[in-house]
Amino acid sequence: MRRFSWFNATSLTFGFAFLYLPMLILVIYSFNASKLVTVWAGFSTRWYGELARNEAFLDAAWVTIRVAFFSSTLATILGTMAAYVLIRAGRFAGRTLFSGMIYAPLVMPDVITGLSLLLLFIGIGLDRGILTIVLAHTTFAMCYVSVVVSSRLVTFDRSLEEAALDLGCTPFEAFRLVTLPIIAPAVISGWLLAFTLSLDDLVIASFTAGPSATTLPIKIFSAVRLGVSPEINALSTIMIGIVTVGVISASLISKQQAVRRMQEERAADRA
Amino acid sequence: MRRLILILVPYLWLLALFLVPFVIVLKISLSDIALSIPPYTPQLDLSGGWQAVKDFFAGLDFENFAFLTTDDLYWKAYLSSLVIASVSTLLCLLVGFPIAYAMARAADEWRPTLLMLVILPFWTSFLIRVYSWMGILSNEGVLNQFLLWLGVIDSPLQILNTNTAVYIGIVYTYLPFMILPIYSALERLDGSLLEAAEDLGCSRTSAFWLVTLPLSRNGVIAGCFLVFIPALGEFVIPSLLGGSGTLMIGKVLWEEFFSNRDWPVASAVAVILLLILVIPIVLFQRNEQKQREAEG
Numbered sequence: 001m002r003r004f005s006w007f008n009a010t011s012l013t014f015g016f017a018f019l020y021l022p023m024l025i026l027v028i029y030s031f032n033a034s035k036l037v038t039v040w041a042g043f044s045t046r047w048y049g050e051l052a053r054n055e056a057f058l059d060a061a062w063v064t065i066r067v068a069f070f071s072s073t074l075a076t077i078l079g080t081m082a083a084y085v086l087i088r089a090g091r092f093a094g095r096t097l098f099s100g101m102i103y104a105p106l107v108m109p110d111v112i113t114g115l116s117l118l119l120l121f122i123g124i125g126l127d128r129g130i131l132t133i134v135l136a137h138t139t140f141a142m143c144y145v146s147v148v149v150s151s152r153l154v155t156f157d158r159s160l161e162e163a164a165l166d167l168g169c170t171p172f173e174a175f176r177l178v179t180l181p182i183i184a185p186a187v188i189s190g191w192l193l194a195f196t197l198s199l200d201d202l203v204i205a206s207f208t209a210g211p212s213a214t215t216l217p218i219k220i221f222s223a224v225r226l227g228v229s230p231e232i233n234a235l236s237t238i239m240i241g242i243v244t245v246g247v248i249s250a251s252l253i254s255k256q257q258a259v260r261r262m263q264e265e266r267a268a269d270r271a
Numbered sequence: 272m273r274r275l276i277l278i279l280v281p282y283l284w285l286l287a288l289f290l291v292p293f294v295i296v297l298k299i300s301l302s303d304i305a306l307s308i309p310p311y312t313p314q315l316d317l318s319g320g321w322q323a324v325k326d327f328f329a330g331l332d333f334e335n336f337a338f339l340t341t342d343d344l345y346w347k348a349y350l351s352s353l354v355i356a357s358v359s360t361l362l363c364l365l366v367g368f369p370i371a372y373a374m375a376r377a378a379d380e381w382r383p384t385l386l387m388l389v390i391l392p393f394w395t396s397f398l399i400r401v402y403s404w405m406g407i408l409s410n411e412g413v414l415n416q417f418l419l420w421l422g423v424i425d426s427p428l429q430i431l432n433t434n435t436a437v438y439i440g441i442v443y444t445y446l447p448f449m450i451l452p453i454y455s456a457l458e459r460l461d462g463s464l465l466e467a468a469e470d471l472g473c474s475r476t477s478a479f480w481l482v483t484l485p486l487s488r489n490g491v492i493a494g495c496f497l498v499f500i501p502a503l504g505e506f507v508i509p510s511l512l513g514g515s516g517t518l519m520i521g522k523v524l525w526e527e528f529f530s531n532r533d534w535p536v537a538s539a540v541a542v543i544l545l546l547i548l549v550i551p552i553v554l555f556q557r558n559e560q561k562q563r564e565a566e567g
Contacts, residue, residue, distance in 0.1 A: 109504025
């Protein structure tokens with residue numbers, strides 16, 4: 001613990017207080033009995049009840065989950081393919097353009113991505129709805145997936161693939177039996193990332209959603225534009241709760257796996 | 272054959288849904304607004320043959336870009352976006368560096384937990400994180416109530432709907448982007464270099480300035496770009512936390528499109544924003560490449 005001075009302790013305390021206090025306050029106020037969000041009138045779960053009866057929010061949540069599921073699955077398939085092309089396919093015509101198109105969406109402002117996709121959908125006469133949001137989300141999420149997967153592919157020992165090919169695997173079998181199991185953790189975290197990005201997106205969805213499909217962030221945004229609302233506090237608390245449980249259990253599982261792998265390796269060394 | 276399919280599927284997808292839309296934006300930014308559906312002219316009608324294509328190109332001009340220079344609103348919005356993004360990047364650095372430094376100095380068994388605590392907000396909805404500040408900063412909000420209770424102020428401060436709130440919002444939501452690259456640079460820093468500096472007579476402070484800071488330079492640069500680039504085109508934060516006086520280009524583009532329904536001008540705004548962004552993006556790429564070369 002050399003050099004862990006009071007200064008470092010203070011920065012960590014204040015830093016994490018800054019990161020977590022706003023969310024904590026939000027969670028506390030979601031249990032406020034008063035309609036006036038700033039006056040504490042005792043503990044109540046009233047707003048959770050109101051939320052459960054709010055059909056519009058439930059519908060929007062269902063749309064959001066479906067969009068996130070389809071777009072993240074598509075994005076994972078396309079993103080993994082793109083990563084494979086970037087790392088393994090070698091040279092081909094238009095490779096620079098390809099890698100440019102993979103990295104550019106990561107830094108593109110949402111307003112531009114949303115606007116350009118909307119203009120495309122109108123141009124080809126595609127009705128805006130769930131399908132257009134899925135297409136839009138897949139496009140930007142596949143780039144994140146391919147970055148995550150390609151960082152795993154780079155560190156991957158290529159001779160394993162070559163051995164499989166030498167032993168008579170077709171290239172597809174080699175991918176399915178050797179490559180895929182090894183890059184699986186990256187593919188899974190890419191899927192999770194794509195899923196969260198889709199759940200989270202307001203701007204691109206606002207441009208590409210039609211009147212028939214409203215996602216939860218669009219609903220939340222129009223509700224809070226006018227000010228703080230206790231129902232949104234309750235909804236936020238539920239979302240924060242789900243994420244916290246998800247991330248903590250994911251990290252516990254991966255820690256457990258790391259420990260098991262180490263034990264297995266040790267056992268293998270002994271044997 | 273398989274290789275071709277593997278390349279073509281993601282390639283065509285990105286061409287159709289990333290590159291083509293940009294060409295359309297560029298095209299519409301050169302068109303004129305019209306009272307039709309879609310609300311711009313000229314439309315390309317390929318059935319008219321070569322003459323139609325020629326008419327189409329003849330109908331394009333830089334009028335919308337000229338319009339952007341005549342109205343104060345636009346260049347003020349670009350300028351104020353640049354100022355807001357730069358100031359919040361600097362604030363993020365001032366807040367984020369000490370946190371990253373302390374994390375890198377923490378005991379080994381603590382680091383994964385600290386790292387997870389920094390990453391966790393990433394997975395939480397961006398919108399909710401911005402929204403959480405509305406309840407804190409409003410006139411009857413938690414912060415004002417607390418300050419009144421302390422007796423520091425007599426009447427509530429107007430923070431929400433000002434640029435101050437926008438700065439707080441940007442620093443809050445983008446702080447992890449600043450902390451993570453600096454942390455990874457500082458974590459790799461060889462402790463024996465600092466010991467050597469001190470053995471050779473450096474004070475702790477000058478060792479920090481002469482050794483730690485230069486060696487974490489790439490992390491600092493990466494963090495600054497990661498905050499600056501998205502902050503420049505930000506829409507949610509200025510529209511929820513900022514006031515009517517907060518001019519940011521993302522907000523202007525949104526209103527131009529959804530409220531004024533002026534698609535050609537909205538597209539021109541987008542094209543210029545993109546041109547401004549190219550500079551920091553290229554610099555960022557170059558920094559990343561240099562870092563990769565230094566490592567590899």
